[in-house]
Amino acid sequence: MKSSTLFRLVFAIAFLCLSITSIAAQDYGAGVSSYTSIDYDEETNTVTAYSETELDYSMVGSYQAYVGLTVTKSSGGIAASGSMRDYRTSGFASIELNFAGESGVTYTAVGSHRTYLDLWDYSATYPYDPFYFDDWNFSNFESLGINEPWHYLFLRPAQSFFRRRNDIISLGTTYDSASITVTGPTVTISVPQTAQDGDTVEFRVVSVQNGTPTGYQWSFEPTSGGNNPQVNFSNPTAATTTAKAHWFAKPDTPCTSLNSTYTIKVKVTFQNRSPITKKAPFTVSVGSNWGGKVLEPLTLAPGGTLDVAYDSQRELWVVTGRGRLQRVPSPIVMREIPETSQFYNKVYRHEEVHFEQYATGIYSNLFQIDNVMPRLFQLSDPNKQVLEQKIFEAVRDWRVEQSQILDQRYTQAEAEAYAVSDPIAPRYIFQGACPR
């Protein structure tokens, strides 16, 4: 015989036996009250399973009750089990099982209930009292060797037809069940997905359901790497905390990614239950457009313009002097980069060098008013307004020429500025070594 056929046969027999048992349980258990329950207490994280067996029609001193209780997890394992038997013939047996619940697990309590008939007479002396038993609910005792349905008389032991005390008779088994799913605490957190270096951000436990937290602990990863990864939580043990976003270098090279990603964690603790840890990614960026700027010095005539006069001999308006025309330094303008960024000082110092270059350095001879005056002195026109237009255009075009000279000195100007800003921490991203 093939092993599979044998297996099928064994299975079929087992199934038949179980079916018969089930039918028997129905027959003989008709008078049994069974009750099984399962409950969960969030405060104590305790699952309580309870089951009881009780005869609905008791004959004191004649019946015994049994209850078995098994609690299984949704994964299939047994969480708890136990049984209780009533040997005192009260017809009642109960059992309670308590254990710690696991979040997300469904527990099923299965109660098995059995009753037994244990007959004997009350009287110890002859002729012995007749013992009546009521088979209102148990009418099929004949098959168990009990032939008188309405009363049962125990005769003297000498008479062999009846025994004084019969064997304990099983009245069958019934089953019932109850289930519960432990919905442990759920924690919802709010972590901004992105922030710019230097931003102040808020991390928050938004809600805790099905539980009362007893504590919070915020933490982050990674804790090591380029440019000292750090999230300095203002209050790491509170439900809500703030921190200043700090960019770190990954990979740890001077010209590296503009984005650095932390994993923000919060561990929420509870009484009598396991803590819950929630995580969320948090990316800190350095803007690709961050920087500072120093424009060329302006050519301005505050409160007036050049000195112009009418030459009556030539009947033309002409330029006679520089008047109030001035070379006015442009200020350093920081662009996009927040003052709170760790790169702000580095970038600002770089731009300061450019500012100094216009004042005393490599660009100091550019945009000087004296350079443009010779071509302005050549301008004239019968109409004063047209002369002013010509002056404007001459200055405008001269400034473009000056700007072209400035471009030619760019490499050297940047070399000077990076020589100052490169050693300033953080020595990343805005380094002269980075490709451009």
Next chain:
Amino acid sequence: MLNRAIAVSSFIIFISFGALGQSMPKEYWKELVDHSKVIVVGAVEENYRVIRPEKFQLSPDNPNPTDKDIYVGRVFRVKITETLKGKIKTKKIGEDKYANIFLYWTGGVPSMGEPALFKGKEYVIFLEPNNDKELEGKETVEFIPNKKPIRKPFDYKSSYVVVNGFRGSVTIKTDKKRLIKEIKRAI
């Protein structure tokens, strides 16, 4: 004398760093590749200022415009020698293909984060199409010494902008093949 020595030494350091700086981790190029629609290799030939026409002349409404008022940026004519990613709109002149690249660089030394392009230099440039509608109606101006500037409408839609600030325009300094190979590896 001392100032000159410092200037020269810092210049040498800068140039050396620049040469070393061509080789970067794959992640560095990947970030640029991911942000760009088009990557080209090209040499800058000319650049023109892009202006606000209404600010280019004096008028009662425009009594004293500064550079900041007049200029919007610069458009660079780049001779494209290789396309590493995407398709770029070019204008063919003879055998050569040219593309227009716009920078919001009105003047002065480009900001630390700003891209910069210079005439005569060769670059790998990470680009995306220029969709800045604010540039509608602007003009390009070509300044020619001792002549009136030549003004033309600026077709911003046919131009491109550099992505990721200064990182998006990489001057080819030493080993061009190796640089391109590194970038290609990230595409």
